Amino acid sequence: MTTRVPQERRRRRPTRSGVLLSEDLIVETALRLIGEHGPEALSVRRLGAALGCDPTALYRYFHGTDDLVLAIADRIIGDAMAGFTPGDDWVASLREMALRVRAGYLAHPRAAAMAAHRVTRRRNEIRAVETGIGLLLTAGFPPADAARLYLAFIDTVLSHAATEAAFHALTPQQREADHRSWRDVYQDLDPTAYPSLTAVRRELPAMADSSFEPAVDLLLEALAARARR
Amino acid sequence: MTTRVPQERRRRRPTRSGVLLSEDLIVETALRLIGEHGPEALSVRRLGAALGCDPTALYRYFHGTDDLVLAIADRIIGDAMAGFTPGDDWVASLREMALRVRAGYLAHPRAAAMAAHRVTRRRNEIRAVETGIGLLLTAGFPPADAARLYLAFIDTVLSHAATEAAFHALTPQQREADHRSWRDVYQDLDPTAYPSLTAVRRELPAMADSSFEPAVDLLLEALAARARR
DNA sequence: GCCTTACGTCAACAGGGTTGACCCAATATG
DNA sequence: CATATTGGGTCAACCCTGTTGACGTAAGGC
Numbered sequence: 001m002t003t004r005v006p007q008e009r010r011r012r013r014p015t016r017s018g019v020l021l022s023e024d025l026i027v028e029t030a031l032r033l034i035g036e037h038g039p040e041a042l043s044v045r046r047l048g049a050a051l052g053c054d055p056t057a058l059y060r061y062f063h064g065t066d067d068l069v070l071a072i073a074d075r076i077i078g079d080a081m082a083g084f085t086p087g088d089d090w091v092a093s094l095r096e097m098a099l100r101v102r103a104g105y106l107a108h109p110r111a112a113a114m115a116a117h118r119v120t121r122r123r124n125e126i127r128a129v130e131t132g133i134g135l136l137l138t139a140g141f142p143p144a145d146a147a148r149l150y151l152a153f154i155d156t157v158l159s160h161a162a163t164e165a166a167f168h169a170l171t172p173q174q175r176e177a178d179h180r181s182w183r184d185v186y187q188d189l190d191p192t193a194y195p196s197l198t199a200v201r202r203e204l205p206a207m208a209d210s211s212f213e214p215a216v217d218l219l220l221e222a223l224a225a226r227a228r229r
Numbered sequence: 230m231t232t233r234v235p236q237e238r239r240r241r242r243p244t245r246s247g248v249l250l251s252e253d254l255i256v257e258t259a260l261r262l263i264g265e266h267g268p269e270a271l272s273v274r275r276l277g278a279a280l281g282c283d284p285t286a287l288y289r290y291f292h293g294t295d296d297l298v299l300a301i302a303d304r305i306i307g308d309a310m311a312g313f314t315p316g317d318d319w320v321a322s323l324r325e326m327a328l329r330v331r332a333g334y335l336a337h338p339r340a341a342a343m344a345a346h347r348v349t350r351r352r353n354e355i356r357a358v359e360t361g362i363g364l365l366l367t368a369g370f371p372p373a374d375a376a377r378l379y380l381a382f383i384d385t386v387l388s389h390a391a392t393e394a395a396f397h398a399l400t401p402q403q404r405e406a407d408h409r410s411w412r413d414v415y416q417d418l419d420p421t422a423y424p425s426l427t428a429v430r431r432e433l434p435a436m437a438d439s440s441f442e443p444a445v446d447l448l449l450e451a452l453a454a455r456a457r458r
Numbered sequence: 459g460c461c462t463t464a465c466g467t468c469a470a471c472a473g474g475g476t477t478g479a480c481c482c483a484a485t486a487t488g
Numbered sequence: 489c490a491t492a493t494t495g496g497g498t499c500a501a502c503c504c505t506g507t508t509g510a511c512g513t514a515a516g517g518c
Contacts, residue, residue, distance in 0.1 A: 013465060013514060021466085044506060054467050056507080065506065066403060113346070117395035121410040126423070134425035146425075147432035152443040159388030166346035194355070196363035196375075203376035214381040218451040219444070225454065242483060242496060250497085273475060283498050285476080294475070 017052035023061050026051065027075050030068065034111045039169070042114075070122065073115035078124035080104025081131075090135040091220050097132060098157045098216045105161040109168035116162030129154075139227045149223060156219055160212050179208045246281035252290050255280065256300050260337055268339030268398045301337070302344035306353040309333025319364040320449050326361060327386045327445045334390040338397035345391030358383075368456045378452060385448055389441050408437045 014020055029050050033041050044065065048055030062068040080100045086093040105112035119125070132154060136146035167175065182204050191198040243249055258280050262270045273294065277284030291297040309329050315322040334341035361383060365375035396404065411433050420427040 015466065043504080045504085056468085057466050059507075060465055117342075117392050119407045119410055121406075126418070126426070130423045130426045133429055137425055137428060143429040144432045144435075147429045147436060148440075148443060149447075151436050151438075152440040152447060155389065155392060155440040156385055156444050159392045160384065162392070163346055163384065163388045189355070194359045196366055197355075197359050199366060200362055200372040200376045203373045206373075207376060207380050209380075211377075211381040211384040214377060215385050215448070218378075218381060218448055221454070222447040222451040225450070244497065272473085274473080285499085286497050288476075289496050 015051075015053035015057065019052045021051065021053060021057060021061065023071065026058060026061055026068070027071050030072055031075070031108055031111055034072075034114075035108060039110050039114045069115050070118055070120045072111055073118050074120040074122035074124045076104050076108055076112060076115065077101070077120070077128055079107070081124065081128050084131070086131055086135055090139045091224055093135050094132065094153065094223075095216065095220060097128070097135075098153075098212075101128075101157055102161045102164065102212055105165040106168060109165040112162065112165035113169045116158060116165060136223075139223075141227065149226075153219060153223065157216065160215055164210060164212060182208045244280070244282035244286065248281045250280065250282060250286060250290065252300065255287060255290055255297070256304055259297065259301055260304070260340070263337060263339055268342075271339060298340060298343045301340040303353070305333050305337050305341060306357075308336075310353055310357055313360075315360055315364055319368045320453055322364050323361065323382065323452075324445065324449060326357070327382075327441075330386055331390045331393065331441055334394040335397060338394040341394035342391065342398040345387065345394060365452075368452075370456065378455075382448060382452070386445065389444055393439060393441060411436045 012020055012022075019025075026047070030042055030047055033047060033050055044058055045055045048058060051058075058068070062071065080103060081097075084096065084100060086097075105116065129150070132150045133146050136150050137143070139146075141149060167178070170178070187201065187204070189197055197204070241249055241251075248254075255276070259271055259276055262276060262279050273287055274284045277287060280286075287297070291300065309332060310326075313326070313329060315326075334345065358379070361379045362375050365379050366372070368375075370378060396407070399407070416430065416433070418426055426433070
């Protein structure tokens with residue numbers, strides 16, 4: 001489609017069914033669709049049906065599916081970071097950022113699973129990057145280090161959150177089977193072939209737990225150690 | 230399709246073009262297709278064309294696209310860890326494990342991106358867990374810590390590798406747009422609204438680089454520090 | 459009240475996964 | 489060797505998908 005997607009729209013026209021479309025309404029409806037019926041429920045045609053408009057009307061608001069996905073991702077980031085202000089303790093603030101991102105992803109697990117790996121280039125994401133790098137600058141890191149270390153930090157947070165979101169997006173049956181496998185499969189192993197697993201056998205059921213916070217804490221430990229030098 | 234996919238096939242019949250199909254041949258051809266013509270080249274129809282058979286013949290070997298993807302993922306894991314033996318230096322060994330997993334994913338980004346968040350507790354994965362926990366045990370961690378820390382480590386590695394694979398699985402246009410955004414969008418920001426981003430402005434193009442190794446190194450630093458205590 | 463244009467609608471195209479029916483040839487059996 | 493069985497390759501068909509260009513109508517500026 002050659003039509004441009006304008007920044008502001010003043011003239012809006014109700015659809016055949018009387019709905020006034022808007023970028024926000026479309027994103028919200030998409031999130032609802034995904035949340036209710038899974039990621040595969042998000043298609044231009046289904047979204048149009050849910051909105052009560054012709055599917056191709058969406059192309060007046062987004063350049064294509066990819067653009068829509070990015071808008072959804074940015075919306076999730078915005079909701080997660082809403083009202084957050086960094087405090088004096090930069091480690092604690094980064095930790096809260098991590099937990100907020102994770103909570104935002106888990107609020108829309110299925111949407112997060114499909115949008116997590118993208119750079120949205122939109123307002124909410126830019127704001128979050130500004131905040132995170134600002135925290136590392138106050139920690140005393142020189143600009144080059146602050147940028148690189150923030151990237152390592154946020155990529156880890158986002159990757160972990162995406163993994164958790166993907167897990168939560170599974171059906172209860174799949175999730176249950178996953179949990180069981182740590183008990184069942186790993187418990188009946190040949191001790192001579194798998195000595196280490198046998199040694200930690202009683203700890204394996206805990207492997208079904210989330211590693212999000214341990215991993216974030218390890219990372220923040222390393223960052224704090226480097227900041228001290 | 231109601232037809233079952235049998236374990237062993239004895240009767241095989243050449244296709245119209247004379248090829249003898251097999252599960253291995255199909256998986257290999259799928260990987261070759263992805264490698265040569267990009268990630269979007271993997272579809273049942275194209276795979277059939279590349280094999281010289283009717284697309285629906287593949288349903289005699291796999292229940293559907295999902296089943297095929299899992300078979301591909303299994304091969305990727307096997308290839309990545311093939312021939313790996315841990316050395317005396319547990320930090321270096323964990324590092325090599327991380328790099329191998331990443332390389333395996335990046336060798337087949339789209340397949341990895343599709344299957345990365347799915348848990349396949351097969352032989353290769355069990356072996357990897359055995360090796361990794363063994364390394365943390367030789368580092369002196371008590372069993373409970375070894376299990377939890379290995380989980381944090383491998384989840385970080387897998388999550389990062391999945392993120393990178395997902396990025397490489399994007400279309401060239403999407404990837405290019407992602408790279409550009411760090412140069413373009415983030416360069417024209419209002420300095421008063423975004424002071425930290427302005428301060429690190431010259432470092433931002435580097436944000437398009439991978440954070441895999443910095444993140445893994447931070448994690449290994451923290452693990453080594455904890456092992457010393 | 460006219461003119462412009464934003465934008466909702468429509469028809470169409472190319473490509474996707476998956477299905478059930480068909481039928482031939484490769485094997486098992488006598 | 490001849491016959492029966494059936495694995496599995498083929499085909500047509502179905503409904504899904506994203507995306508396009510043309511069209512027309514109603515909203516807003518003047």
